[in-house]
Amino acid sequence: MTQFSVNILGCGSASPSSRHQPSCQVVDFRGNLFMIDCGEGAQSQMNRFHLKGNRLAHIFLSHLHGDHVLGLPGLLSTLDLNQKNGSVTIHTFPEGIKILRQITDFFCEYSSFDIIYEPVSHNGGRVFENNALTIDAFPLDHSKPCVGYLFREKEKMRHLNGEMAEFFNIPISQRAAIRAGADFVTPDGQVIDNRRLTFDPDPAVSYAYCSDTRFMPSLAQRLRGVDTIYHEATYDDTKADKAKMRGHSTAGEAAAVARDACAKRLILGHFSKSYHDENIHLQQAKAVFPGEVIIANEGMKIDLL
Numbered sequence: 001m002t003q004f005s006v007n008i009l010g011c012g013s014a015s016p017s018s019r020h021q022p023s024c025q026v027v028d029f030r031g032n033l034f035m036i037d038c039g040e041g042a043q044s045q046m047n048r049f050h051l052k053g054n055r056l057a058h059i060f061l062s063h064l065h066g067d068h069v070l071g072l073p074g075l076l077s078t079l080d081l082n083q084k085n086g087s088v089t090i091h092t093f094p095e096g097i098k099i100l101r102q103i104t105d106f107f108c109e110y111s112s113f114d115i116i117y118e119p120v121s122h123n124g125g126r127v128f129e130n131n132a133l134t135i136d137a138f139p140l141d142h143s144k145p146c147v148g149y150l151f152r153e154k155e156k157m158r159h160l161n162g163e164m165a166e167f168f169n170i171p172i173s174q175r176a177a178i179r180a181g182a183d184f185v186t187p188d189g190q191v192i193d194n195r196r197l198t199f200d201p202d203p204a205v206s207y208a209y210c211s212d213t214r215f216m217p218s219l220a221q222r223l224r225g226v227d228t229i230y231h232e233a234t235y236d237d238t239k240a241d242k243a244k245m246r247g248h249s250t251a252g253e254a255a256a257v258a259r260d261a262c263a264k265r266l267i268l269g270h271f272s273k274s275y276h277d278e279n280i281h282l283q284q285a286k287a288v289f290p291g292e293v294i295i296a297n298e299g300m301k302i303d304l305l
């Protein structure tokens with residue numbers, strides 16, 4: 001099973017198009033599903049790409065434009081029909097909670113699972129943490145308050161050197177502590193340095209979702225060193241004025257953020273329906289960003305490791 005991946009369910013912009021669905025993606029972290037944005041059709045896309053509703057426990061909304069939110073009532077109603085258990089926590093701005101709670105109270109009154117709302121500040125901040133992962137919201141620059149989300153794996157345990165563990169006869173009960181960095185003390189009191197007993201851990205991986213936003217050069221500083229950045233590129237560079245006016249970015253602007261953040265990979269999405277393909281976005285981004293550029297498409301699953 002993939003440990004950390006993102007599934008693209010929708011990467012079109014607001015106006016309906018025959019090529020793309022509205023914004024929605026699902027991060028799969030060690031079998032737990034985290035949805036980001038929930039555009040119309042999210043439930044059908046979950047089905048189509050075999051993402052199990054029972055593994056979905058969190059939905060993070062970037063902002064309160066319809067193309068990022070209107071899939072919620074349908075998705076939640078269907079999860080109820082399917083007798084989902086546990087809970088779904090919806091993370092959104094306080095004004096969103098006010099509206100959405102009325103809708104879910106009405107349509108999901110006797111839901112099989114708990115619907116929980118967690119407020120997200122317009123200024124961002126920590127929105128989720130467990131023993132392996134943190135998720136932080138950060139402000140973007142759009143026509144309405146909007147945040148992006150940064151998923152960051154916590155530092156992983158070191159790898160135990162099996163030969164050394166055997167040589168020093170390290171008890172199973174002490175191995176977790178040694179993987180966490182402790183030295184080993186032999187029965188006769190000799191201290192064995194941890195670096196002799198372990199190898200470096202796998203690197204912790206990070207992923208940032210940035211949609212919708214005007215070009216924000218300061219984003220690069222905030223996302224410095226993030227491995228993979230998804231950034232909206234509603235327009236190509238010849239429409240930079242239109243992008244700015246409407247609170248969106250171009251492909252070259254998205255690439256500049258990824259380049260200045262020293263990211264390894266850039267995923268472009270939130271494409272305007274005015275394009276028949278996104279080849280121009282790809283070329284413009286590649287001219288600016290030296291790393292890998294991926295043009296998002298529905299059904300794409302991207303390993304983040």
Ligand SMILES: [Zn+2]
Pocket residue numbers: 063065142212
């Ligand atoms: Zn928007």
